[in-house]
Amino acid sequence: MHLAVLGINHKTAPVELREKVSLDEDRCGTLSRHLLDDAGISEVVPLSTCNRTEVYIVASRPEVGRREVMSALAEISQVELRDLEECAYYHEGETAISHLYRVAGSLDSLVVGEAQIMSQIKEAYHAAHKRESTSVLLNRLFRHALEVGKRVRTETRIGENPVSVSSVAVDMACKVFEELEGRTALLVGAGKMGELTATHLVSHGVTSFIVSNRTLSRAEEMAEKFNGRAVPFEELNDYLPMADIVISSTGAPHYVLRKGEVERAIRRRHNRPIFFIDIAVPRDIDPGVNDVYNAFLYDIDDLNEVAGANAAQREKEARKAEVIIAEEVNDFLLWLSSLDVVPTITALREMADKIKDGELEKTLAKFDADLTDKDINRIEALASGIVNKMLHSPTVELKRAANERGGYLYVESMRRLFKLNGNKRKERQKSEHSKD
Amino acid sequence: MDSITKIEEVLFIAALISYLVCSGIYIWYLISRNEKFVRVGTMLLYMGLLAQTVALGLRWYSSGHAPMSDLYESLSLFGWGIILFFLIAQHFYPVKAAGALVVPTAFLITSIAGVFYKGPEPLVPALQSYWLWIHVTIAMLSYGLFTLSFGAGFFYIVQEYLLKKNYRNVLYTFLILLSILGLALGFWAGSWWAEPAKVMDSVTQIVSNDYATSDYLKILGGGVIGLVVGCLLGFLAGKGASKPGFSSRLPSLDVLDEVSYRGIAFGFPLLTIGIITGAIWADQAWGRWWGWDPKETWSLITWLFYGAYLHTRLTMGWRGRHSAIIAVIGLIVVLFTYLGVNLFLSGLHSYAVPA
Amino acid sequence: MLAEKGRWSGLASIAFHLSFLFIGLGAILAGTLGFDESLDLPDGLTAPVPHSELRVTSHGFDMKTVPVKEGDRITGYRPSVYSTDLELTDGGEALARKTITVNDPLRYSASNWLLTLITSSKINFHQSSYYQSSNGYVSVLQVTYKPGKSLIYVGFGLMMAGICALYFPHRRIWVKADESGTLLLGGRTNRSKVIFQRDFDRIANELRHTLGKQEA
Secondary structure: EEEEEEEEOOOOOOHHHHHHHOOOHHHHHHHHHHHHHHOOOEEEEEEEOOOOEEEEEEEOOOHHHHHHHHHHHHHHHHHOOOHHHHOEEEEEEHHHHHHHHHHHOOOOOOOOOOHHHHHHHHHHHHHHHHOOOOHHHHHHHHHHHHHHHHHHHHHHHOOOOOHHHHHHHHHHHHOOOOOHHHHEEEEEOHHHHHHHHHHHHHHHHHHEEEEOOOOHHHHHHHHHHEEEEEEEEEEHHHHHHOOEEEEOOOOOOOOEEEHHHHHHHHHHHOOEEEEOOOOOOOOOOOOHHHHOOEEEEEHHHHHHHHHHHHHHHHHHOOOOOHHHHHHHHHHHHHHHOOOOOHHHHHHHHHHHHHHHHHHHHHHHHHOOOOOHHHHHHHHHHHHHHHHHHHHHHHHHHHHHOOOOOOHHHHHHHHHHHOHHHHHHHHHHHHHHHHHH | OHHHHHHHHHHHHHHHHHHHHHHHHHHHHHHHOOHHHHHHHHHHHHHHHHHHHHHHHHHHHHOOOOOOOHHHHHHHHHHHHHHHHHHHHHHHHOOOHOOOOOOHHHHHHHHHHHHOOOOOOOHHHHOOHHHHHHHHHHHHHHHHHHHHHHHHHHHHHHHHHHHOOOOOHHHHHHHHHHHHHHHHHHHHHHHHHHHHEEEEOOOOEEEEEEEOOOHHHHHHHHHHHHHHHHHHHHHHHHHHHHHHHHHHHHHOHHHHHHHHHHHHHHHHHHHHHHHHHHHHHHHHHHHHOOOHHHHHHHHHHHHHHHHHHHHHHHHHOOOOHHHHHHHHHHHHHHHHHHHHHHHHOOOHHHHHOOO | OOEEEEHHHHHHHHHHHHHHHHHHHHHHHHHHOOOEEEEEEEEEEEOOOOOOOOOOEEEEEEEEEEEEEOOOOEEEEEEEEEEEEEHHHOOEEEEEEEEOOOOOOOOOOOOOOOOHHHHOEEEEEEEEEEEEEEEEEEEEEEEEEEEOOOHHHHHHHHHHHHHHOOOOOOOEEEEOOOOOOOEEEEEOOOHHHHHHHHHHHHHHHHHHHHHHHHHH
């Protein structure tokens, strides 16, 4: 039984290949069935997002798993096996575990610290669980991975500050206005970046949009999209006092909004602040606007600077996350090693011997000096005999199961039934601590 | 009676320690943004408040009159009010960060109370009136609210400069505030150090200080040392705060403005009632409403100051930095009215001076 | 009109500022027509009341003291309560008698008083202080007469009422429907313009939102 993962991601494969290899619900099902038919593979969880496609498996022998998954994936997504082999990575055991944990902690993401990956992993796992393509090992691994992801989120500040320009803009606006719900945004120019930022605003609860553009038809188009209102470019200044947030992205070669107009607008708003986002190059808004009382201006350079600082901070936090992940991988490995047959049998024997010795001592103590050495030997032999006979068949069965698919199920149940897990783990942890 | 005094003392010290620890935690929160830690801090603050409440209650019980007759009792009540209103504000608004200024202020005021600690004593004749607790409680509660406004107002100014990318002014803001605080504390410590001869009028029981030149020098020296230390701390804090990332540790402008405004909006009517009850009491005790004694004059100045805040805000639409600056200066006026007048100027309100 | 709130709030500001007038008037009255005199009254003696024909007699000064402690050592004594048993007479006829303490003065309504023409008020005898002379204690009284008192109290009342009402601003919102189906929304407030504008914008947005949905 070997844990392994085979996959491609945004770092190893071009987007064309990722598109082809991406797996929807149906394909995931087909792939799982196909792989489980093989005698060497006992558990499968496919994980497919826009940046990665990965298949986590439990195989009886490592090389079998790799070959099987590779060809099945190529076949289902109809790509050349060679193309896939070039881009795919294959991790086993410890590296595979740490890989999943890093993915869950969003350290492997395109944008380090993004929050979506957690729910994607959750969905992939639940789908696989429903398909009954998981068992003890992957169940435990994925549940643990979700916990690890959560731990990374709460114990580090990896996802705290946004790193994209448009979300930085929204984030800064939130530092002026506590909440954006019910606020009005004025879009000056109907550019792509403006639209992206406006989308972010919508997701933060902004419902009222005013769009102003040199060509009114384009403004109307955009206004439609955001359920807003298009106004002629010449009347821009009349609408300025209504806006809490102004996003400017025109291609104009000169300033569209000047200091004096902004001063007037703020006065008409009774000093309520306006947050200006200027994402045009060359700039649309007079930099002097930032000096106007209760006006806040951020141009593209300012936003990039904040984004850069935030990204640097995430890198720093990512290092903390790596430490957490290393810890958790260790934890999982500990559990995994407990599933080996030999230590389980040893533990079982140790436990039985301990019970036997304890009971013998108690019994012999009751006889005082009535017993001869011979008697004692006999009683001891009786106890040993019972223990040995009792343990014979489980031992043989366990040894046999070790070489079979799903054998760790026996080991796991044995450990649970006889409570063999706890002590050993504690002991190990103790010895580890003493090492520190 | 003795054991009650003992318990009261222990509880007061416990509250003081909890405020000190919480000051550290709330300042640390600004530096590290550790949410878990600050939650512990909030719990601790609640416990400190409870301890101080019980201490004040025991004082009331053991002395037989409302605990507002001397500087220890009224300062303790002042600190209590600050913590109470800060916890209320923190419950309704995300203003934990403001605690980095408000909680240390409360600690400072409570610890000054500790300096003036005296066992429970019977009231002097002039204070034997039911107006005592009405007048003092209301005045102290309004001061507590003004302190909250001050904290929120200060961080409003800082946050606004941060969002305007004007980092130099962030540094100046810290520098100015902490210098003034340092100067005031230095003067106070200096006056403590100077120990001028006390002259007490045997008839009126008005105590006045008789300062010699060396006493003035000591006070001045204390002020200079305080100023230097304040400058240094202000510079360090300002340097730490004047970077783009710091703005994400502070509440939004909207919240800070609102909390600062609410503090004054509730504090001003209380102050008005406090002054009116004071006038009625004065009429009863001395046969006059208003005598232009230093305390009365300064509380009128305070009242006009906050009146100006509300006037500019409600009828002229002021808000933001200008209002925040008034709120910050307002507390300095309050502290002078309260401590400065009691300690440096003698008058009819000088019961509070340690005789 | 769609909605209205706090119609009487306009009065708040008037009440508040009117209170200054009352307090000022009261103070002027008290300052010009009233008096505030200090009167030293030795134990058992009678003295004339300033600005009047009345006389006031002390029937005994009384004082209780408490020890001043420094640690457990008693370093002295200070007064805890002192009082004077006071009698007010008008040509031998007793008008009032009371034991006064610091916070409990003797008040006498001088109905035949010269200045009651302007406003009814009382003459007050406050226990202000005391000193010891060779002949025993001398009680120091503060004799005051404040004709504007009622005005000042009215002023205080108005001020409190005005301040409380300040927080309930007058707000009005109108809606006007056009023939073309356009809705015109208007609003007006006399205070807290910022908050009103914010609330108004919210209402307008909500309205736009729900109306937009209905059309669709």
